[in-house]
Amino acid sequence: MGSGVVIVVAGGCLGLAALLLTVGRGLSEWPFAVTFGALVAIGEMVQFRVDRSRNRAPIATSAALGYAMLRGPSLTVPPDVAQVIAVTAVATLAGILPRAVAGLPWDVVVCCRRVISVACAATVFAAVTPSNLSWNGSWRHALPLALAMLLGVSTAAAVDALVGAGQATERLNRPFPASLRDELVVVARIGMAMAIGGVLLAAGTSVLGLWAPPLVIVPLLLTQFAFRRYASAQRTYRTTVRSMARSTEIAGLSSPGQNARTASLAVAMGNDLGLTPARMEALEYAALLSGVGQLALADPSPGGASLLRTREERQRAAEIGASVIERSGVLDRVAEIVRHSNDSYRQGRASNPDIPLESGIVNVALAYEQLVGEGTGQSPDKAMESIGLGIGAEYDPVVVESLRRVVGRGFRF
Incomplete structure (x- = not known):
């Protein structure tokens, strides 16, 4: 069994179990769940290939991380871990279905990797954040919350890097240390922007409520635009080199x-x-x-x-x-x-x-x-x-x- 199959099975089972738990307990703070779910779905729909081996959906990743770290006066009951996973999984599925119907490329393995990494981030964030801690204007609360967010996104990045390195080792026959090094470089460049977007979404929405996502989405859209331009330039560059190479065959x-x-x-x-x-x-x-x-x-x-x-x-x-x-x-x-x-x-x-x-x-x-x-x-x-x-x-x-x-x-x- 390949690593891709294992990741899909793990992500699917995790999402299904979380969905069943959430249905049994009931959905808390549904306006926030719907808003962040919509952001994840939209992010999936506008995903793109940043290089030859991986798709990226920065808006979806930032929204999922942000939802996992909501904690503030605008929410009576913050989402629990199961609800975070369920919303992320359902929204991810809702986002990739239109791409599949339209015949656009999509990558179920990358989607399941996101579900797994967000689940890890939500679990760590919930474990280190006391239930009475929220963004209430006090530095005694703000500093621990900021540290908890940092730990949560770092966990998500580390898990995704480890899973990605395992995939690359199997698919490309690369040494695992080299694959992990490359994944960590990607995390340091692209992942950092997505993590910052998630933290801004979480902090802003926790304090301002649902007025915050429209404000925070602007830098996320700029990030998405920059990534797409970079990916387009790389494809053009590669096509030009291949055209030069064919001159000797012609x-x-x-x-x-x-x-x-x-x-x-x-x-x-x-x-x-x-x-x-x-x-x-x-x-x-x-x-x-x-x-x-x-x-x-x-x-x-x-x-x-x-x-x-x-x-x-x-x-x-x-x-x-x-x-x-x-x-x-x-x-x-x-x-x-x-x-x-x-x-x-x-x-x-x-x-x-x-x-x-x-x-x-x-x-x-x-x-x-x-x-x-x-x-x-x-x-x-x-x-x-x-x-x-x-x-x-x-x-x-x-x-x-x-x-x-x-x-x-x-x-x-």
Whole structure:
């Protein structure tokens, strides 16, 4: 059973149990439940994909966290943990149904992760907050409530990061510490904005009542807009790089799909080695653009078979490719990787640690693709044997060992 299934089952069971408890006890302060439920549903309906692997719904997350931490004079009875979970689960379902009907992308695993993390935040907040504590204008109450809110959102962030790291480890075959590091970076950037929004919603609504959400929703909408702009820019950037990479295929200097196959293998090895997201992106772009230099050669390799050329010819092509990429003005890191992608390990990175590890990954990925890719006829075992003969001289031992693990897990182009 995959981690995604476990998360969905856990989130679904948690939501169902909370709903049954809430129905049995009765819904308290229903105007607040409806208002925050509507915010969660609207947030789900306008969710978007901030990168290639995860959807984000900042309004939904902030509203759910805010509802979990309501405590003030505007509420006679604050929502208990079960009601918080039930409202979050029902509102989440109400938000994703229109997307499903309209054929828009949605991610049930991410939705269930939110239910689980909000449940943890509500549980911790309720456990550390005395029943008589509320926003009543007293600093003796305000400080403990602020600390309780901080503890609640921190718990939600930690739980979501741990669950996300487990998912990434399973899906991408990344080391767990590297996956957890990346999730915590996301929490520090995007999660912080959502947590602050939740705290503002909780504090404002606790004091001002239902007048507060319309006021607090403005910065949440600005956050949503900023995230969407960032996601759109990333998609445009990626599309542009892929279009540049296809130029060698159009010119007949690489076989159809060769650059994409090289990039997919390079990404698999980068994940195996636990590179950061920024380095992973540069690695993928470098692998996609590794053959661009052939466009300027008088006698390019037919079908991209650069292994048939001499060392000097390959390094010249890499230098030309790096110069072309540098002219974009925004891909300097990618250009540096491409520049050294045909250096031998012994004369390159073994004696110069400033040469990026990513260059060695692209070098090995290129070699393996040309040995195993379409029309070559070599088996993965035979290709690994050929590459193994160059360990320590032509190829970085760390990278070759990573390739063995990736291929051993059943990687196929």
